Amino acid sequence: MNTIRADMTKSIDPDLMVLAGSIIRSGGLVAFPTETVYGLGGNALDPEASRRIYAAKGRPSDNPLIVHIADLGSLSRIVSRIPDSALALADAFWPGPLTMILPRSSEVPSETTGGLDTVAVRMPSHPVALELIRKSGGYIAAPSANTSGRPSPTRAQHVYDDLNGRIDMIIDGGPVGIGIESTIIDLTEEVPMVLRPGFISIDMLRAVVGEVRMDPGLRADDPSFRPKAPGMKYRHYAPKASLIIVEGEENAVRARIEELAREAEENGGLAGIIATDEDASSYTHGIVRSAGTRSDEITISRTLFGILREFDDLHVSVIYSEAFDTPQLGTAIMNRLLKAAGHQVILV
Ligand code: TXA
Ligand code: MG
Numbered sequence: 001m002n003t004i005r006a007d008m009t010k011s012i013d014p015d016l017m018v019l020a021g022s023i024i025r026s027g028g029l030v031a032f033p034t035e036t037v038y039g040l041g042g043n044a045l046d047p048e049a050s051r052r053i054y055a056a057k058g059r060p061s062d063n064p065l066i067v068h069i070a071d072l073g074s075l076s077r078i079v080s081r082i083p084d085s086a087l088a089l090a091d092a093f094w095p096g097p098l099t100m101i102l103p104r105s106s107e108v109p110s111e112t113t114g115g116l117d118t119v120a121v122r123m124p125s126h127p128v129a130l131e132l133i134r135k136s137g138g139y140i141a142a143p144s145a146n147t148s149g150r151p152s153p154t155r156a157q158h159v160y161d162d163l164n165g166r167i168d169m170i171i172d173g174g175p176v177g178i179g180i181e182s183t184i185i186d187l188t189e190e191v192p193m194v195l196r197p198g199f200i201s202i203d204m205l206r207a208v209v210g211e212v213r214m215d216p217g218l219r220a221d222d223p224s225f226r227p228k229a230p231g232m233k234y235r236h237y238a239p240k241a242s243l244i245i246v247e248g249e250e251n252a253v254r255a256r257i258e259e260l261a262r263e264a265e266e267n268g269g270l271a272g273i274i275a276t277d278e279d280a281s282s283y284t285h286g287i288v289r290s291a292g293t294r295s296d297e298i299t300i301s302r303t304l305f306g307i308l309r310e311f312d313d314l315h316v317s318v319i320y321s322e323a324f325d326t327p328q329l330g331t332a333i334m335n336r337l338l339k340a341a342g343h344q345v346i347l348v
Helices: 014-025 047-057 072-078 084-093 127-135 156-163 202-209 250-266 298-313 330-340
Strands: 004-007 030-032 039-043 066-068 098-103 118-122 169-172 183-186 193-196 242-247 271-275 287-290 318-322 345-347
Touching: 004 014, 014 030, 014 039, 014 127, 014 169, 030 127, 030 156, 039 047, 072 084, 072 118, 084 098, 084 202, 156 169, 156 298, 242 250, 242 330, 250 271, 250 318, 271 298, 287 298, 298 330
Parallel strands: 004 169, 030 169, 066 118, 098 183, 242 318, 242 345, 271 287, 271 318
Antiparallel strands: 030 039, 098 118, 183 193
C-alpha cells in the first residue's frame, strides 16, 4: 500500500483534508496529530475499520479504542447515558486531553470497544484532528499511531517509521504539544476512577466532580492487581534496550548514573542517559539526552517518547533515566517511564 504523506504543519490543506475524510468514510486509515500523541484513525462505527486498525498496529483486539468526536452533540449517539459528571468534565476540559469511559450505545460496534459494554470518548483540541473528525462523519476510533509495544508517536516521522505502507495516509501536523496520552477517567463506577494518568491531573478532576479515585491496578507492579483499562496491562512504551530509573536526591542520582554509564562503557556497552537541562552537561559517559527543564514540566512529557525512540535507533545497550516527580505531570510521566522500565528502579 502506498501511504500518502500530507503536510499540514503550517496550515490545513482543504483538498487533502477532504481526501482524508473520504478515506475514513470508505473504511481506510489515516494517522493524524492530536495535542497528546499522533492517532491512527478509522471510522469508529465501522467494525471492518476497527479490525484494520488492530491489524495495522499488530494490537490485540481485546484492547479497546478511543472514539474521538468534534462536538458535544455527537456524544448521545454513541453512549446510552450521559451522567452529569460527564457534562461537567466536558465543560471544563473538552476539547482537550481527557478521555471519559461511558456506557456504550448499540451504535458502537463491539470491535471498537474490544467487546466491552462501555466506550471511551474524547474530544481532542488539535485543529487538524477536529477538522478531520468533521470531514469523516463525526466519529473516529484512534489508538496511538505506533506499532503495538513501541512508544507512542509524538511526530509524524515516528508514525512513518512504524506504519509506512500499512495505512492510507499520514497527516503531518508537526510535533505534538503534550507528548503523553490523554488522562482516562471511568464514569461508570460509583466513584469516578482514573484508569490512566495524563496532563489533566487527579486534582484538576476533583476540582470539578469531587471525589475521584486512582485505579489501584496502576500503582502496583504486583501482577495480582490488574489495571481496569485493558491497554494498561501491556508492556507499552518499551524501548529495545533495558531501561532503569534511578531515583533519590539529585546529586546522588547524578553520581550513580555517571558510575553506571562508565561501567557499561568498560564492559563494551553504551549507555543512553535521560537527564534534564539542569544537569545534562554534567555527565561525561554515555549518550546524554535532556528531556527538558524541571521548571517547565511539559517540556519533559513532550520529549520523553521521542528520546526512547532515538535510543532505539542509536542501539544503546542500556538506558538510565532520572526520575521526574514534577508537580502536575509527574504522576503521568512516571507511569509511562515505569512501564517502559518494567518497574526497574534503583533507589539511591
Ligand atoms: O491521547 C490519547 O488518548 C491518544 C490520542 C490518539 O487520542 N489515544 C490513545 O489511544 O492513547 P490508545 O488506544 O493508545 O489507548 C487507549 C487506552 C487503552 O489503554 C485502552 O485499554 C483504554 O484506553 N480503553 C479504551 N476503551 C476503554 C474502555 N471502554 N474501558 C476501559 N479502558 C478503555
Ligand atoms: Mg497506545
